[in-house]
Amino acid sequence: MKIALGSDHAGFAYKEKVKAALLAQGHEVKDFGTDSDKSVPYPKYIRPAAQAVASGECERGIVFGGSGNGEAIVANKVKGVRCAYVWNTQTAELGRRHNDANVISIGQRMISEYIALELVQIFLNTPFDGGRHLERVREIE
DSSP states (O other), X not given: OEEEEEEOGGGHHHHHXXXXXXXXXXXXXXXXXOOSSSOOOTHHHHHHHHHHHHHTSSSEEEEEESSSHHHHHHHHTSTTOOEEEOSSHXXXXXXXXXXXXXXXXXXXXXXXXXXXXXXXXXXXXXXXXXXXXXXXXXXXX
């Protein structure tokens, strides 16, 4: 799977850990930055990652920040993106099953690295349930 990544300085460390894990699993990764923990404006890195998913260049996206809130807001401003802000296994699973999330947002200051890596796997491996949820997803668009 081709996966877009984007982060600000506060999510940089988790982005790098997730990137290494994804590459080790054989995924293709497009990293939109940032490339350090030096303070940066997050929309500069999140918007291009979300646009890559919306355009079909990447199948999924994962964005990172300190809390993950601002990153989810930016990603969801891009038409065609359904970004779920995830912080536990249930939010990651339901974001896929019920909302067909194609991007997730993770807050590095909110959860452990172990949980972040677990949420990424749930996001990548959980199918969309379709059915009654499909009409709701269509209403979002």
